[in-house]
Amino acid sequence: AQKITQTQPGMFVQEKEAVTLDCTYDTSDPSYGLFWYKQPSSGEMIFLIYQGSYDQQNATEGRYSLNFQKARKSANLVISASQLGDSAMYFCAMREATGTASKLTFGTGTRLQVTL
Amino acid sequence: DSGVTQTPKHLITATGQRVTLRCSPRSGDLSVYWYQQSLDQGLQFLIQYYNGEERAKGNILERFSAQQFPDLHSELNLSSLELGDSALYFCASSVEGSMWTDTQYFGPGTRLTVL
Secondary structure (H helix, E strand, C coil), rough: CEECCCCEEEEECCCCCCECCEECCCCCCCCCCEEEEEEECCCCCCCEEEECCCCCCEEECCCCCEEECCCCEEEEECCCCCCHCCCCEEEEEEEECCCCCCEEEEEEEEEEEEEE | CCCCCEEECCCEEEECCCCCEEEHHHHCCCCCEEEECCCCCEEEEEEEEEECEEEEEECCCCCCEEEEECCEEEEECCCEEEEEEEEEEEEECCCCCCCCCCCEEEEECCCEEEE
């Protein structure tokens, strides 16, 4: 079974609008971290935001926020006031505390295109 | 800029050859990870080193090996290359390496093309 599911292969958003990228995860571990990364066309992976399983508040980093719904096992990324430079692939990832604790398990990504 | 450096940026080689990819972690980070990103497999964890010792292994082929040196830089060696090894190889680093809270920062990647 997929541990990280990103159901939106592609999304379009107009400049200055907000957009939500979906991510659901599957784990039986009570301790885990959820991460979002951005991969522009140049190829590098840029860390955006982190949410821990015990965090009471949703994480925010500038225009990025994470809508964390633990009971639903979802960790959606919200980008406010989209900019042309936000056009990229976005990956959701999870790191669990048990098993191969070190690795990040990635979803398949969502390609976001910001339009004028 | 994440502070993680990788060389070379691009590598083109032939089947059967051997290549070495190099990574320097962020200052202060003890853990280094290698990932492979290909169109058919997505992003796959290969191996992790912590302070010079192998800590975890993922889907790493026997033809591939890695090590982390005393100065904490790491090398990923790929041998007997096949067409299917063509991919973007990422190195990432983190401070500690075992906690689920530990954020991994990625380098710019090495794009390997096997002809």
